[in-house]
Amino acid sequence: MLYKILPRDSYQSFVENLIRNFDFIGPKRKDKATHEFTKITSFGELDLSYKKTTIPPAKQILFPSTEEIVEYRREDNSIEFRPVVEHSLKLLFGVHSCDINAINFLDKVFSTDFSDDNYLSKRRNMVIIGTDCEPRETCFCLAMGKEYVTAGFDLFLSELTNRYFVRVATSQGNKLIEKYASGISSAGEKDFKEYNEKIGDFRKKFKLSPDAKSFYDNFDLIYNDEEFWKKVAKNCFSCGSCCLVCPTCFCFNVRDEIELNLKEGKRIREWDSCMIPEYGLVAGGHNFRPTKENRLKQRYQCKLKTFVDKFNTYACVGCGRCIETCLANISIASDIDSVRKEVTV
């Protein structure tokens, strides 16, 4: 990692150069309630004071909600398949630490055991520039150890007095800053001091502090407590929104769309969710997770246990999107605490 200083005066021209030279995707106000990551064409559109977006910044690009993966065509005696792998160079600007940590998680998922060309080709073509954020009421990345990110980005910009502290994580990032920014210098002692203070203050701002470790340790004890899970899942709509907005959820369903001539068609994958009843339905009509309490329990297990055993990391970065999106007021952060309370009484 290199540590550099970008003077405040050079910031706008740096960003404008990037907008001019890249397919630049950044946060922009969408309506009175939300922001979204979308194509930015001028500096003024960019709104870095954004609250978290409904859909995570990189997910829609790397793992689109609906994506064609194969095209096929049938002739009289043969069938021709063509894999569809689409990608183009994109620059994502203004991504927060939790969301970059989530990308790092997805990178692992889509490259372990099986390498997913559709995801990875887009990922290889993505430049990521991170920026600071202010914790919101539903943020608990600190508790998940995901409030700071050390890899997975090219540049990370933190605003200090009159300047930006820039962490340069890749040679690509270094080239960007050398080519498009002026007045760059190496960070010195004073800069590090102010930067560290800033990070320290940031860590003090979180309101939620669920104890995920205790969930991990106690999950087996509560696993069969049907009453507990019924209570927790009582108002769940099984709507799947919590998964679909999650930056680390990666489940998808695959279906075929065939033309009426029955000769050509395409295979599509689309976001799926373990909270939807059909997810656990298999041929013959058996459903492995027939109730909403089964499903919620499974979701929490996946987020807080399964991947700790598999990848040594939580599959939750504490971004709080699922909490904000849930119309049944179900919160993973409070449920982590409910498990702890339930087993310690």
Added chain:
Amino acid sequence: MSGKPKVGIFGFTGCGGCQLEILDAEDKLVDLASAVDIVHFTEAITEHSDDYEIALVEGSISTNHDVERIKKIGSIAKIIVAIGACACTGGLNCLKNLYGVEKAKELVYGDKKDWIDAIETRPIDEYVKVDYYARGCPPNRFEILQIVKALILGKKPEIPNYPVCVECKRLGNTCVYDLGMTCMGPIARAGCEARCPSNGSGCEACRGVIDEPNVNAQKDLLAERGLTVEDIMEQFNLYNACKKLV
């Protein structure tokens, strides 16, 4: 199914818009006509035939004459596909039942009410076995075509049994609750590409509800957003009064 399947398209009580929706499939219509034999199509062709394997039925059952006709279709067709809200859930027509048939007849036809052969409105599956449902008001023409394709291929059509929220999230929509509106999306059956929320208004569940709707949670949600009991009943009943969800 061997050879080209014969298809009949029938209309009952409703606005006829579902059949128009099929006609609206324009470029796909030629392909449809070459994939199946359409032997009966109330809104589009004049010939009538009682020889068909697949019946696509729009409209709800609201007269004694309707009852006879739908039963006859049921005795001929091997597969029945209900099309549109009226056929699938009874649709808006079920609001009539809330007044009582006699009262409704009087309100609409005054002193001519005795001329009218009206009974309580019902979705068609109260009289015949329905194999598949192409829901919505109007239904989604692509879904109708998809069902027909699946039938030709001998596959089970994939009709969403998840709520509209899923489609909103896939589309990246801002939840209309965050914009200060209410919505039946959390229990309403998807398949419309979240048509109403995508255009800035709440879902009214014209496609009916999912198999296991959390009705109590939906009531809680609407009440939490300030709706009165009457308002809540109205939201539930608009398209689904026959289903007696509340």
